Amino acid sequence: EALKKIQDKQRELTQERSEASSKLKDLAATRTELGNKKKEVQGKLAEAQRLLNSLTAAEKAALDAEQARASRASADRVQLGNSAPASGRAGAAFSAAQSKIGSPYVYGATGPSSYDCSGLTSWAYAQAGVGIPRTSQAQANAGTRIYSQSQLQVGDLVIFYGDLHHVGLYAGNGQVLHAPRTGTVVRYESINNMPFQFGVRI
Template structure:
């Protein structure tokens, strides 16, 4: 079994952060003469960085999930290695007895070399030349060689998969932290201007609201849960109960509605039927934005409940001011 999730994650990280780093450095490059940025330029840069951050955190979530899968697979393979080692030792003991018996009979030939051969390939090559053994003895030697080969293969597979996932997780965490630093720098610049973040217009993040829309059933339960989280902080990789990231909130909300969603925006985008017309949305639909880097629950009436980004709380926001222009599609679990 090959764990390719880590490799896919690493490729996505390179694609999603490489260009962004160049664009970000072009706005304010130390040692270069530039006119001071306007408020609008700073806000645009923050918004762009927030989109980049959304992608980075989902890459981190995916890498973390891949790593957990690789760890579980590693533990599973370790158990198999232990079982195979026991089998290997038992077979080795039988082969040693066969070698001793052959020695005592004076018919050493190539049998002794079997126990000192370099790995299963050499063993099997020698085995092919031992034509005087009984079928049972030959089968024992074959099984011994095959067990050794399985043992080495299992160890290599477990170590390779876990190492790859660990590397991808480290890359994703570094990318996430770099974007977060850039956002902090730009928000510090924004303090020089009156507050005007286009993405927050119409937002309401007062704590613990109740959903009063018309959705019922699973969608209604999902929105009831999401509204009860309003005011809790956005937390990178958060799955509750003290805070959530965007996909963590949608996952927890729909779990309350009896639907088990996967962890990341990329995976959640593959669940259920897609709706591309924003006017055809129904309450509870999961809306996706910014290259699948962000999602939230449609609440009806042109509003969405979501976990926006670092430094902000879970909120209800109007779509018309900003989010409608970023909408890609929705899914209906």
């Protein structure tokens, strides 16, 4: 009986060792894959930086002027209609974000002079006295999801792309107020310019 128990325990331990070994292999593969992706992203960033560095001063000035013109034009053209905000807090958050139109996009920035996409939305809601998570992926789970664009109200978070890596604030009339990407500023843009996933009502 004692020998049988020992043999059973040995079988269990062998099985657990086998499972642990398999998990370690999976983790090693994942680590390698993440390392390769990191290298790929760093390579693309370095290439983009090389391209920027290769521009002459005149070309850089022209590029900056074009970006500024596009941002001004988007602010001038936008017709927001008279959609009501989702709530008093959402309205306050949206007003705070509006006050930052023209502020530069800086990756990882959370204000008060520059922002990335989720930095802007988390800062705006903080001005309304509401704490929401810092990243777009976490903000996607911070409230009630709204899958129909027709149900969106001013101040709702709007999540874009399949991996949920971009977020803005719904501005009404099919427009989003957001911090788009490096080289741009906080501005309005059509919700249809990006792959809409869903809204989130805080």
